[in-house]
Amino acid sequence: MAPPRNRRPGFSRRAQYGRFIGYVGAAGGALFGAVLLLLSTFNPPAFAAVRSVFSEITTPVASGFHWVRRSLSGIPDGIGSYFAVHGENARLKKQLAKDALTVSRAQTLEQENRRLRELVKLRDVTTDAIVAARLVNSSSSSTRRYATLNAGAWQGVKRGQPVRDPSGLIGQVIETSPNSARVLLLVDPESIVPVRRVRDGLPAIVSGRGDGLLDIRSASVSTMGFRVGDVFVTSGTGGVFSPNIVVGRVIRTQGDIAVAQPAANPDGLDFALVQQTFLPEPTPTPAPSPSPTAQPRATP
Known part of the structure; x- marks a missing residue:
């Protein structure tokens, strides 16, 4: 037979003990409250x-x-x-x-x-300045080193003119178009510039290495050693580059060849100055016109 659902507490000892403890607690609390009340009064x-x-x-x-x-x-x-x-x-x-x-x-x-x-x-x-133009780009990822100027034939730029900035020589114009020009940079292997040493005037030749540096070789018969720190400027020989433009400074020596750092780094430049060539191009001599020859008279 199933036990009834509602069981009285009397059937569970736990419930009985719980209810008893509740009663005792309530009585104790009431007694304690009464004691406190009497104590506060008397x-x-x-x-x-x-x-x-x-x-x-x-x-x-x-x-x-x-x-x-x-x-x-x-x-x-x-x-x-x-x-x-x-x-x-x-x-x-x-x-x-x-x-x-x-x-x-x-x-x-x-x-x-x-x-x-x-x-x-x-x-x-400078009395020989042509135009100041912006270097819009320069090739630095190959051994050939070129740059482009945003000025060309319409601004007076011609093939062969030097390109520089206040710190030194940059290169030389090799091609022109109406509004742009191509510049062969000083550090290109095809670039050759006659220079002289500042401290004693030693003539030398500067050529590019293609890696951003320059090779300097003595142009004199006597072999004179290079020293780190030697500064070279353009000599004016050849009639292209004006004298005394700073080209580079020697950073190390390799026998009779010096490796130099260029004075002007084209990769970090924004503007450049195009100059006239040092010596003007010779005016072509006109060819002599043939003298007229006397025609014989016709006899009647």
């Missing part, structure tokens, strides 16, 4: 002492519950503060990156303006 000092004891006991517990409640209530604010700080941090990082880009652009513009001022100053003191 003996207030004793009640104050009891109250102090209970306050000392309950204060740490209340403080712990208050800390827990405050910590739990601060969790939403902490989460909100974290996301707010994270967003502010991201915004500040973005602003710093933007400011760094602005500073970099300003530095680039300042360097370009400085080079332009130097180029304008050079153009003002």
Whole structure:
């Protein structure tokens, strides 16, 4: 036979003990409350002492519950503060990156303006300047080294004219079109420039290596050693390059050959100055016209 669903507590010892303990607790609490009431009425000092004891006991517990409640209530604010700080941090990082880009652009513009001022100053003191033009590109990934100027025949640029900037020689124009010109750079293996050493006037020949450096060989019969730090300038020999344009500085020696660093690095330049050749091209002599020969008169 199945047991009834609603069983009275009397059938369970656990329920009976629980109810008994409840009754005892209620009676004890009521008795304790009555004692405290009587004590507060008839003996207030004793009640104050009891109250102090209970306050000392309950204060740490209340403080712990208050800390827990405050910590739990601060969790939403902490989460909100974290996301707010994270967003502010991201915004500040973005602003710093933007400011760094602005500073970099300003530095680039300042360097370009400085080079332009130097180029304008050079153009003002140079009597053979043709035009100041921008180097729009230069080949740096192969052994052949060329550059392109955004000025050509319409601006007076001609084949063979030197190209330089305030720091030194860059190269020579080899091709022209109406609004552009091709420049053979000084560091190209096909480039050959007569130079002289500044400290003693030693004549030499500079040729490109194709790797951004120059080879310098003595042009005199006597073999004179090169030294690191020797500076070479154009000599004017050949009539193409004006004298005293800085070409390069020796950085190491290899026997009777010196390896030099060019004074002007075309990969880092924006503008260049095209000059006339040192010696003007000779004017072609007109061919003499044949003298008319006397025709014999016809006899009647």
